[in-house]
Amino acid sequence: MTTPPNAVPESIVASQSSEVALPTNPLYWCIRRELWEYRSIYLAPLAVAGVFLSGFLLHLHKLPDSMRAAMTPDAAQQRQALIQPFDFAAAAVMGTAFLVGMLYCLDALHAERRDRSILFWKSLPVSDFTTALAKASIPLMILPVVSYAITVALQGIMLLLSILVLFASGLSPAILWNQLSFFQSAYLLLYHLFTVHVLWYAPIYAFLLLISAWARRTPLLWAVLPVGAICVFERVVFHTSYFARFIGERFSGGPEMDTSTMSGGFPLHPGVHLTPGHFLMAPGLWIGLLFAAAFLAVAARIRRYRQPE
Numbered sequence: 001m002t003t004p005p006n007a008v009p010e011s012i013v014a015s016q017s018s019e020v021a022l023p024t025n026p027l028y029w030c031i032r033r034e035l036w037e038y039r040s041i042y043l044a045p046l047a048v049a050g051v052f053l054s055g056f057l058l059h060l061h062k063l064p065d066s067m068r069a070a071m072t073p074d075a076a077q078q079r080q081a082l083i084q085p086f087d088f089a090a091a092a093v094m095g096t097a098f099l100v101g102m103l104y105c106l107d108a109l110h111a112e113r114r115d116r117s118i119l120f121w122k123s124l125p126v127s128d129f130t131t132a133l134a135k136a137s138i139p140l141m142i143l144p145v146v147s148y149a150i151t152v153a154l155q156g157i158m159l160l161l162s163i164l165v166l167f168a169s170g171l172s173p174a175i176l177w178n179q180l181s182f183f184q185s186a187y188l189l190l191y192h193l194f195t196v197h198v199l200w201y202a203p204i205y206a207f208l209l210l211i212s213a214w215a216r217r218t219p220l221l222w223a224v225l226p227v228g229a230i231c232v233f234e235r236v237v238f239h240t241s242y243f244a245r246f247i248g249e250r251f252s253g254g255p256e257m258d259t260s261t262m263s264g265g266f267p268l269h270p271g272v273h274l275t276p277g278h279f280l281m282a283p284g285l286w287i288g289l290l291f292a293a294a295f296l297a298v299a300a301r302i303r304r305y306r307q308p309e
Contacts, residue, residue, distance in 0.1 A: 026126045030134030031142070038104055041138060042146050048096045049154045052089050056158055063162055064169040083179050086158060090151050090189060097147035098197065101139030105208035106219045108135040109303055116308040132209065132300040139205045144193040152186050195279055196253045203288040204250060206295035213299040213306060254284060 035041060109132070112118040121131070159182060163173040208223055215222040231244040279285065 026130050027134055027137075030126060030131055031137055034108070034135060034138050035142070038108075038138070040100055041104065041142060044100045045093050045096050045143075045147050045150045048092050049089070049150050052092050053154060053157065056085055056089075057161070060161060060165055063165050064171055082176050086155050086180060086185070089154050089158065090185075093147050093151045093154065094193070094197065097143045098201070101143050101201075101205060102208055104138055105135070105205050106212050106223060108138075109209060109212040109299065110215060110219050113306060113308045118303075118306075118308055127300075128304045129297070129300040132213075132296050132303065136205060136209060136296055140198050140202060144197050147197075148190060148193055151189060155182065155185070191276075195276070199285060200250070200254045200288065202292040203295065206292035206299070210295045210299040210302070213302040249284070250288070254279070254282060 112121060159176075159180065162176060166173045166176065208219075211219050211223045227247060231241070231247070234240055234243050
């Protein structure tokens, strides 16, 4: 019996049918879409790290003099003289990531209506809640990981260059290494990002996503002006500032930052004691997470019925 010329082998047909039947992960591809569209998610922290590293290189020749001046028994003065650039590097990258996260959330759901791409994305078999969850994953998952990797890499390069300069100057880098506690600082940075930038800042990002889904024009103004108006109204009418204090506490980092301040140092200071129990028992944490979940649910609901601009 001869095989028809146009017949396709059964193995190929079976393999193609199995490939078609493979399940897809809409959340994963939605996150990939955000990374394709918003390259500032990783380019902005990288740019800040590059600028900071350039400035560090320009002042690296002063490190031997700073090392000699830090030869004092006072550990606080030693850290102030030697480790301050590393603290500033971490603060610059993390602050940039926080700012990028807020700007991204304000634009995430508004931009797709502005450029009318929402018509295409709604034609795909992806729910509105999955889309909102994917957009919330950028500031809550992707940006902390990106900022952590960039900060650790930046501090590692700075430490390596400092060690080379000290060796070339005939000085021992032991004091610098002991004061920095590189691996402990990396662990404290990871803890700080998870507690503050993920859990504590979650309602901020979710609220901005809600504004992005609701506002027809200028979501930045709709996010800032009502909050400012409430603060002014409370101050003028009741002569109090509870709401402003509440907003300030949310942006300042909550219990973990308060513990760092009481310890007398930067949140990444090796002498800071971790207090996960104190942080997890804070009522503001759980209330904020409940509000974050509600904001995301409302944002997904609004997106379902919002039409292009």
